[in-house]
Amino acid sequence: MRYVVGDMELELVKDWAKLPDGWEFKDVCGIAIDEDNNVYILNRSEHPVIVLNREGECLRSWGEGYFARAHGARRALDGSLFCTDDIANVVAKFSLDGDLLMQMGKKGESSHTGYQHAWDLWQAVGTVTHAGPPFNRPTGVAEGPDGDIYVSDGYGNACVHRFDSKGDLKYSWGEPGGRPGQFRLPHDIALDSKGRLLVADRENSRVQLFDTEGKYLEEWNDVIRPTGISFDSVGNVYISELAMRVAVFTPDGNLLGRWGNTTIDQDSALFHAPHAIALDSRGDVYVGDVAFTHAGVNRGANTIRKFKRVG
Amino acid sequence: MTYGTGDFRYELVEGWPTLPEGCSSLIDVGGVAVDADDNVYVLNRSDYPIIVFDREGNPIRHWGQGFFKRAHGSFIAKDGSIYCTDDGSHIVAKFDPDGEPLMVLGTRDQPSDTGYTRTWEVYQSVSTIKHAGPPFNRPTGVVVNADGDIFVSDGYGNCRVHRFSADGTLKYSWGEPGGLPGQFKLPHDIALDSMDRLLVADRENSRIQVFDQHGTFIEQWYDMVRPTGIRVDTNGIVYVSEFSLRVSIFSPSGELLSRITNPSHIRDEAIFLAPHTVGVDSHGDIYVGEVSKTYAGTDKGARTVQKFRRL
Numbered sequence: 327m328r329y330v331v332g333d334m335e336l337e338l339v340k341d342w343a344k345l346p347d348g349w350e351f352k353d354v355c356g357i358a359i360d361e362d363n364n365v366y367i368l369n370r371s372e373h374p375v376i377v378l379n380r381e382g383e384c385l386r387s388w389g390e391g392y393f394a395r396a397h398g399a400r401r402a403l404d405g406s407l408f409c410t411d412d413i414a415n416v417v418a419k420f421s422l423d424g425d426l427l428m429q430m431g432k433k434g435e436s437s438h439t440g441y442q443h444a445w446d447l448w449q450a451v452g453t454v455t456h457a458g459p460p461f462n463r464p465t466g467v468a469e470g471p472d473g474d475i476y477v478s479d480g481y482g483n484a485c486v487h488r489f490d491s492k493g494d495l496k497y498s499w500g501e502p503g504g505r506p507g508q509f510r511l512p513h514d515i516a517l518d519s520k521g522r523l524l525v526a527d528r529e530n531s532r533v534q535l536f537d538t539e540g541k542y543l544e545e546w547n548d549v550i551r552p553t554g555i556s557f558d559s560v561g562n563v564y565i566s567e568l569a570m571r572v573a574v575f576t577p578d579g580n581l582l583g584r585w586g587n588t589t590i591d592q593d594s595a596l597f598h599a600p601h602a603i604a605l606d607s608r609g610d611v612y613v614g615d616v617a618f619t620h621a622g623v624n625r626g627a628n629t630i631r632k633f634k635r636v637g
Numbered sequence: 638m639t640y641g642t643g644d645f646r647y648e649l650v651e652g653w654p655t656l657p658e659g660c661s662s663l664i665d666v667g668g669v670a671v672d673a674d675d676n677v678y679v680l681n682r683s684d685y686p687i688i689v690f691d692r693e694g695n696p697i698r699h700w701g702q703g704f705f706k707r708a709h710g711s712f713i714a715k716d717g718s719i720y721c722t723d724d725g726s727h728i729v730a731k732f733d734p735d736g737e738p739l740m741v742l743g744t745r746d747q748p749s750d751t752g753y754t755r756t757w758e759v760y761q762s763v764s765t766i767k768h769a770g771p772p773f774n775r776p777t778g779v780v781v782n783a784d785g786d787i788f789v790s791d792g793y794g795n796c797r798v799h800r801f802s803a804d805g806t807l808k809y810s811w812g813e814p815g816g817l818p819g820q821f822k823l824p825h826d827i828a829l830d831s832m833d834r835l836l837v838a839d840r841e842n843s844r845i846q847v848f849d850q851h852g853t854f855i856e857q858w859y860d861m862v863r864p865t866g867i868r869v870d871t872n873g874i875v876y877v878s879e880f881s882l883r884v885s886i887f888s889p890s891g892e893l894l895s896r897i898t899n900p901s902h903i904r905d906e907a908i909f910l911a912p913h914t915v916g917v918d919s920h921g922d923i924y925v926g927e928v929s930k931t932y933a934g935t936d937k938g939a940r941t942v943q944k945f946r947r948l
Contacts, residue, residue: 444904445902446881446882448882449882449902451862452883452898508859510862529843531816550760550763550841551760567764568760569758569760570760590754590755590757592757
């Protein structure tokens with residue numbers, strides 16, 4: 327199956343991931359890619375980080391026992407890997423071999439925001455009455471060229487926090503709501519080549535753009551429940567959407583194109599709940615699904631999809 | 638147990654209502670509307686589509702058998718006639734209080750072209766809308782002004798408000814898909830406020846948009862999550878049901894006055910599973926109807942509509 331996005335063409339690589347016998351992903355919540363185009367797949371199985379090469383062959387795994395619920399992943403500038411855990415309420419930095427280098431937040435301690443977890447997502451989101459300090463179910467992480475760390479926070483908060491490279495909090499911005507600068511479930515954060523922060527404001531169905539000091543710049547509205555943000559080598563913005571599709575925008579926010587499910591048949595659907603997206607140096611695109619949590623479906627190896635750039 | 642705060646506090650009326658003989662459950666309640674004599678018209682998805690209750694919850698009469706494919710929303714006009722939407726048949730119907738059909742807007746089972754494809758998942762479905770279309774594609778709510786002009790929110794498969802003259806002739810429409818002012822993601826109900834402005838529950842943008850009756854955008858209210866139903870009382874107080882499992886009460890200018898929420902984060906203790914519509918009578922008592930069967934998989938029987946007595 328081929329998908330045309332602007333002047334690009336992408337082809338689905340069938341059954342790309344080859345997992346050892348008995349392994350699974352359950353959910354693929356975060357994806358990051360190293361210089362050799364190895365793919366670090368943050369997932370919710372017993373093997374929280376599974377590393378596959380670009381052919382989908384398993385190289386190693388790590389992180390066993392660390393995570394309560396893995397959520398988001400992004401490469402750091404020094405080559406290491408940031409991961410968020412929205413249940414343990416921590417943001418951690420690991421070497422690519424899985425050595426823990428830094429941890430922000432204390433496991434099991436959440437800040438006060440009025441948030442009360444409930445069986446229903448929207449009831450829970452509706453209980454956030456005010457912004458709080460780090461963290462209450464943090465989601466995504468990004469790093470600036472100066473080493474400062476930005477965290478979107480989260481299911482139980484309505485903030486972006488800026489830390490220095492040692493993990494000391496500088497300041498935060500955001501509050502619950504739908505106006506510019508307000509958030510309903512900030513779900514991922516990324517820094518673009520122009521030095522702007524893009525925040526996937528999931529339940530407001532928009533991406534908000536800020537400067538690195540938290541000044542609101544603009545928002546992009548042509549998304550439905552954006553979950554993950556990544557960039558290609560020319561700065562185009564790739565966004566995964568829980569509405570079972572992926573969108574590509576120019577750096578100025580013009581929609582280049584999007585792809586997703588082409589049938590209404592649930593069993594053969596390309597996506598069930600896209601949650602993470604990443605690109606390798608060749609422009610190949612990886613999309614992770616949280617089908618297990620979101621839809622009760624274990625998609626096995628196809629919980630992550632690879633789309634090869636063919637044109 | 639008291640619900641709400643300030644001047645708008647309520648108690649739940651136990652045992653309200655009594656279903657008519659032969660009717661075992663309301664299944665889902667799409668719309669609740671109260672007439673000038675405080676009789677409560679409950680539009681539901683059982684084989685008794687409209688049941689009229691007195692204030693005490695005694696069934697007075699019922700009608701509408703075989704008319705609806707999927708009853709959705711309702712409004713009672715000054716002359717006592719009741720307007721109902723059917724998003725399964727793509728029509729809006731006007732009845733006299735005894736159920737005699739007086740007028741039908743739209744052509745049964747003929748949706749307009751908007752690009753909409755219904756899938757198993759609501760957000761994916763919403764995302765398929767490419768452009769606005771004429772009436773109707775799964776219309777949701779209806780309201781009638783003092784001149785008899787009819788306004789319809791349209792809907793799951795469209796992204797518009799349509800204005801009709803009293804005889805059902807389309808005057809004009811506004812709206813397109815998206816999240817900017819004047820755009821909609823699932824316009825789910827519509828009401829007229831005490832200043833003759835139109836309030837539209839823009840459900841998947843989690844806001845109410847306020848327009849004049851010509852479709853000029855005035856403002857938007859954000860302090861809500863997934864608004865489903867809107868009702869305005871004779872004092873201009875605005876009652877909003879939300880899929881975040883609560884009912885919010887606003888001043889005429891949009892200031893939050895009170896909120897009826899679930900007592901806890903435990904599902905078994907919930908009073909709300911899927912609030913979809915709210916009605917208010919001359920005493921200030923409110924009636925909340927839910928689509929708990931469709932949305933949460935729970936048949937609440939007679940309690941699919943609940944009465945809250947104003948204290």
